Every structure is written in structure tokens, then in C-alpha cells.
Amino acid sequence: MLRSSATGATAQRTVPPPTGLCLNEDNSHYFSTRAGQTLNRETVASWVDQYAHTQVRELMLCPNSMRTSYDSKVWDPIWKGYDPDGPDDQPLLASTPAAARKGARNWIHTAWQLQRAGIDPYQLWIERARRHGISPWISMRMNDVHNVDDERSYIHSEFWRQNPQLRRVNYRLDRSADRAFDYGRAEVREHHFKLIRELAERYDFDGLELDWMRFGYHFQPGHERAGLEILTEFTAEVRRLLNVWEKKRGHKIRLGARVPSRPQTALGLGYDPATWARKKLIDMLVVTPFWASVETDMPIETWQELLRGTSVTLAAGLEVLIRTHPESKQFQKNTLETVRGAASSLLDRGADRIYLFNYMDSQTAMDDLENYPTLLREAGRADTLQGKARRHVLTFADTWAPGEPSAIPLPAQCPADRWRAFRLATGPVPTGGVAFARLGVEGLTEADVANCEVRLNGEACKFGGKIELKTPKPESPVYSFPVPLTMLQRGYNVIEFASKRDCRITWVEIAFA
């Protein structure tokens, strides 16, 4: 179905969009967390049941990083080189730090065990999801570079280890993505295409997602423009493969892609989603940060404008961390209230889905896991979010093209008597309840903060005193400014701040309660 109604910044849809959640299950979580349990076909399949009768519409099942968690014939399975009877420091795990060995072995051992028992969890999950009316997808990580500071890590493929010349950067290791494969090389594309062929043959999925955001960087620095054509052609080739399988399976097979959150950054990294959409190569586009924080201010309305006239479903990707700065030492996770905030805003800006990444049922999960069932029943639709307590927290974008100047709002140095402004996209203004602007401030006493000028959308805010915030929260003191709902705007709200003394703003949020 073509998107028929206007979705531009000023336009309104007349019919509520068919929103919902996508949920990503990664390639290690299940195996690692179910280690030691009795696993038969039913216990494995029943993992899906928790997502039945929720807002999850697509279950995105990830079977791989550089190795596969199933018995691949074309890539190395995760248990390659594993001795189930060997010690924890056996050769495969010897280079892994002792503290991480147990978790790694759990993953490897459970996957090995299931394979020995003839159980393929992905197959079972696909069947069970379909039975629940949830659309099963396979989400393939296109360039995963976990643990690349350790060449010997159990997690690497032999192909990666043996072909350092196929990596995108070989003159430094500043960040993991420096060691990622260079998709400018035909061997790299063919290596990954091999797995796609196997996945399409092995699994009867509704859709295949190319997860380019693990880890986001696929070309030598400065070679991204040539990359645009390479990734478009690669995507077209996958589409052609899926066309063949559509005929064999007798049903539509969708193609999706996860890409960086902002159009210009995406282009600067070799992604051209507008062209993929126009050429009808993709059916779903997920715009998302990489990992370092949920990105509460993604330009959904501009993406919708770029997808206008196509039938592509646009999903807003949430990560589980919530952080204010790339250098922050805090690694807090989202809670029900912060997810409600992000989702309310992103849906209001036109997202067709909220896509949960690293929101699994244990371990890698939201902070207040007891609220997970509620989250799954609320976070995908404006009507179920309406009227609930929510927090809109200022975060940052963690992915930038090589050499692209980055814009990171916090922490903000505030010299005395100079105004600083922050903005938060907060979605629709609630019809009832109370609202608060909250600022984390370093370098001032409470009396100093009471003397600061704080304005919301141009109007002066009253000082409400120092408060004890629930997590997530900054290390610095937090001050509250109660604001009447009439002061708030749909969409962006601007907080302006001026202090009589130098200080530093470390946290900015607007909360509805």
C-alpha cells in the first residue's frame, strides 16, 4: 500500500497509522541465559509466547555476528573449535578474559547442545511467531566487530582472522569499526551474500533485515560515496534473491535495513535509503543510533518526507542505554518511563514502528525489567501511551560519518550571564497531569540555581528545588521546575538557561506525571 496521506512536518494523517513494535532478539542472549536449563523443542519455541498479545508485530531474530548461532554450512558456527568436555581456558576461550568466559561458554555450549539435539531455535521461533500472528523476520548483522581488540577471540570467523587486508582500516585501532570488513571489496560482499543465500533457503521468514548498524561503518574512510552505489547494488541483489524465494514459498518476503538516524550521516556512510525505497528494493527502514544511547531526537519527519510516495514502513530504533555524552562514565538503561517518552515523541513525528534493540527478556534488558510486559503493551501506539507518566531526556547521536562534525549537546559549559538553550521533542502535550522541567547542574549551590533564569518556550519557570530523581539520573544534583501544561508545545520544547556564575549543565529533561 502506498503511503497515501501526507506525513510532512505540518501534515496530519487522518487515520491513525498502524503502529506497533518490532523486537530484536540478538544472536547470543537466548543461548547464554538459558544455559543449564532443559531445552526441548517446546521450551525453546515457548520463548516466543511472551510476545503474543502484545504490540510486537515483527520479531527480528538475529542468528549471527561473525559466526552463526545455528549450524551453518557456509560460515563458521559459534561452536567451531569448541570442546564441550574441555576446560574454560581451552584454546577457543583462552584469549577471553576470565570474567567473560562463563557467559561466552554458555552461549557456545547451549548452541552446540541444541544443534546436537537437532533443534534449530530460529525455525521453531519462526513457526511459533506465525502461529501467534507475529511476523517472523531474520535480522542479519552485516559487519559485526565485537571483541576485535582480541584477534584470537572465540567470536571471530576464520575468514576475518585470515584476511586482515579486507578490513576497512589497517593503520590504527581507535574503535571497533576500524576492524570491520570493507564492503568496497568484492570478496567481502560475496562472503556475506553466501550467508544470505543460506538464510533464505533454510528459513521461511516473512522478512529479511540487513542490519547495517552492527557496526555501521562499511567502507574505507573517504570511500563512502563509491559505497552508495555498492550498497544499493548489494541491496538490489538481495531483493532479486528474495524474489526467487517468494515464488518458492508462495508468500511475500520483505526486505528491511537498519541505518543511521540522520539522512546526511547515512549518505556520508554509504547508505542511500531514499534511493532504495524509490527503487522498491526495501519494505522497511529502521533509523537508529548504534548503541551508546537511545537517541530521543531522530528526524523522523524528514525521513518520512524522503520516503514519500513509497510503501516503506519507517521504524524508529531505540537502544537500551540512555546516556548524555559519548565520554560519560555512566551506562544507565532506559526504564518504562523513558521509553514512553522517546516512543511518544517518535510516533508523533510519524514513525510507523518503534523498534526495540537490546530490550530482551533478561540480562540485556531495560532497567526496571518488571515493567517489560507493560512496555510491550504500550510503547508502540500513541493511544496506549497517552496519559501515562513519561520522561523526555536529552541524549545524543552516537554515529557520525568519518570527518562529519558531530553535535553533542551535553555537558554544556555555561559561562556566567550567557544564555544556553536546549530542546526536547516531547510529542503531544498531555491533556491532564503535571509537568516538570529538570536540570542537572554542576558548580552551583541550590541558592545559586534558584537565582538562575530558566525559561520554557520563552516563559519564565518557577524554581521547584533540588530533587532526588529515579534512575536514569546524572551524578550531579538535579533541580526541578514545575511548569503548567499550557506552557508546553507539541513537538519541540525549548529550555533556556542563564546563570550568574559559571556552571555546567549535565542533564536536561521534561517529565509528565
Next chain:
Amino acid sequence: MLRSSATGATAQRTVPPPTGLCLNEDNSHYFSTRAGQTLNRETVASWVDQYAHTQVRELMLCPNSMRTSYDSKVWDPIWKGYDPDGPDDQPLLASTPAAARKGARNWIHTAWQLQRAGIDPYQLWIERARRHGISPWISMRMNDVHNVDDERSYIHSEFWRQNPQLRRVNYRLDRSADRAFDYGRAEVREHHFKLIRELAERYDFDGLELDWMRFGYHFQPGHERAGLEILTEFTAEVRRLLNVWEKKRGHKIRLGARVPSRPQTALGLGYDPATWARKKLIDMLVVTPFWASVETDMPIETWQELLRGTSVTLAAGLEVLIRTHPESKQFQKNTLETVRGAASSLLDRGADRIYLFNYMDSQTAMDDLENYPTLLREAGRADTLQGKARRHVLTFADTWAPGEPSAIPLPAQCPADRWRAFRLATGPVPTGGVAFARLGVEGLTEADVANCEVRLNGEACKFGGKIELKTPKPESPVYSFPVPLTMLQRGYNVIEFASKRDCRITWVEIAFA
């Protein structure tokens, strides 16, 4: 004509686009610089002649800031309150600093004198332009706030002086735009619409440009989303007015708008150009910085994607200053070579026009004014730029929405042994000649720089020594790295840098000679 061919990032046009220049003549320059000369109808009209047989296709004639430089019946003319026989410190000019009085009086006096002589320069310029085959436009500044730190300045309208409650910010004066009119107020819109009505009636122009980039901010902070609908409706109302005049004049009358350079910043300030284009309200869109520097890296390909399917002409706006940082004390101007650089890149990214603002024939002009005739014959087309010496300099974007985090690449602190990356959009790679990467570096000796690692698109660069750069140039020493043309990419080129000691990068450019 609908844009028929692909303009996306990976797409190529098959026919060279009908490119060219737009040239903006501001509301004071002519009057100020021609003061004391004998001005009759022919001498005034002949000002246009210098643009005949150049690449200038549209002449954008600006008749106003808060006052008009012609004899308006609905706004205050610039000479209102002026006594031609009075002293330089007469009431109208008393608050103006002595050093600025002469220039101000020249403007006022010449405009007054022409009016007394029954000469309307705009009318004459429109006629003369048409005779030369140049399309004459009127470019109206929609919210000019020069000199607003001085309430009594000669330049202000009585309407502005008497209505402080109609300004967008009244609780501080951090920047001029704080004192701009608030277009959220109906009185403000009607005040400006009055002038539009008069301009449409008085002048037989080919097009009317709404210059929103003087000074770019039109709403109370935080009220920009409501502004989206207000500016769209305002633009629609202007379009309806022009439709009436089209019938009377018997020819098409185009409507244009100048807006900020990046789509998300534009939306955050209340501009919705994609909707204006889709609704067929505008025929030309100029994306541009405000003033503080030419912006060499504007996302033209994304704008073209947003305008796809419309017939809007997309112009890339160049300002005359070339600076590396908003706080820089240097106010250097572009030269023929830096304009060639910017234009080569912006045309290659899909711009339909290069729009010159503050590139006038004297005073407010490019640095090497002797090259002005050449500039007018080269800067609007890829074929006339090809093979010429050009410089691609890293600058910054000077306009950001309230609270929008800003991305400013320079100066860049470079801690020892950490890589920093910069990118420059350099358009097509020349087929011959030589190329240089150039870095301004503070805090290192020449020997230290020789020991730095510098890479272009991943490949190591040779050190070429310290050089003496022509203007524009930084205050710090500049070092050259000769690079073979084979190392360059079309579009973005990434320079990576690592030093063994802490230092600061102040300047980044790639030059072709």
C-alpha cells in the same frame, strides 16, 4: 518543467542542468557607494550592464530592511526624518556612532535625492535587466534587524520602535535576532504583507523572493512548530496575490524563498520548504547560511531528494565571508579561488544555481575584486569551472534552531596519539594538475608536523613543508601535503590526522592548482 531526471545521491543527470548565477544587490550598497556622483536615469540603469553577458540569470534586487530605499507609501522610506541640509549629527543620525554616520548618510541622501529627481532605481534596473535577458526579481527582507542594539538608529521603522511587544524575545539581547519581529503575531504578518502588496503593484518583476534569512529567526523560542503552518499559510497567501498579478501583467510571476542550509534546522526554525514545493507555492528555493561564513558543505543532494517531483529551482547560497569558527576574530572574504571551490562542489551535488549574496561590485565584495568579472563568468557552471585553480576550505554552518545542538568542526583540539578526521566536499576530481591538502596547526614545530600521521581517504600523505598561503588563511602556520590526484574521490574527501603531541588544527583545505 518537472525535474525529470534523478537527482539523488547516487543518480546522474544525463543532460547538464541549466545552471547559472543569482546575484543579490542589497538595499543600501548602490546608494551608499554612488553618493556624490551625477545620477540620471541612464547612469542608474547602467549599473545592470556589468551583469549582461555573464552567467547571472536572476538579479535579486532588495529594496528594504525595516525601511525602504524607495518612496514607499506603506512603510517608512529610509529618508524619513532626514534633513538634507542638517548636520551629520542631526536627530535621525545622532545615535549612530560617528564613524558610521557618513556611510549611513550617503545611503539616505542618495535615496532621497533619486526620489526627488523622480528616479526609481528598482524600476530602471528591472527594465534594463529584462533588456539584457536577465530575469529581474525583487528580494524582500522579511525580518531585518540591523542595529537593534540601538533603539534610536536611523535604520528602524517606527512600527518596530513603537511595538516592542511584537518582538520574538524581550528578556535579553544576546543576538540581533532576539529583537526580530514575531511572525506568530497577526499584526507582524499584516505589516509585512502590506509591503508585499505594494511591491507587487509597483514593480513588474519576474519573481518575488521572500528573504527569510535576514535574519532567519521569526518565532518565539519553542514556538517554531506552530510557525511551520504560519509560514506555509503566509507563503500561500503571497502565492495567491501573485496569481492575481500574473493575470494583470500577462506573464508568469515566480515566488522564491531563502531558508537555512540544512533541512532539519529549517524545520526547527519554522520553515517547511518541502511542503511549499509540493503545494506548488514556490518556484525557487535558496538554501544558505546567514552571514558569518560561506558554508562549503550544504546537503544539496538531500534538498534535491526532498524537492523530487516538483519543478522548484534549487539555489545554493554563498555568503562573502569565509571563516572557520563563529568565535573567530578573522573576517576574511572569499576570493575567486575559494568561490570556485564552493561552487564546483555545490553544483556537483546538484545545485541548479549558485546564489551570490554580498558579492556586490564594490565595498561589500569579494576580496580580489579585480576578479569579479571572471567570477560572474565562471562560478555558475561546472564546465566553466573545470580545470581552474580552486580551493576547498572547511567552514561551518552559522544558523541553528533554538536549542538545536550545533556541529562546528574547527578549531579541533587534537590530544596526542588520537586520530581526528575532517572532510571536505570537493566536487569532481580534476583530470590534470596538482592537488594539496593543507592544515593550519597550532602548538607544533615544523619538525613535529613532519612527524604527524596525515592520511587522505586512508592513504598516507607526504609532508610538503610549511607554506605561505594567500588569503584567506589562518593566523597559525599552514603546512602542505602534496597528494596525487588518484588519491582523491569525487564528493567527500576525508583527511585523518594524528600527532605525537597535543595540538590544535585551525584550518583544513584541499586545493587544486
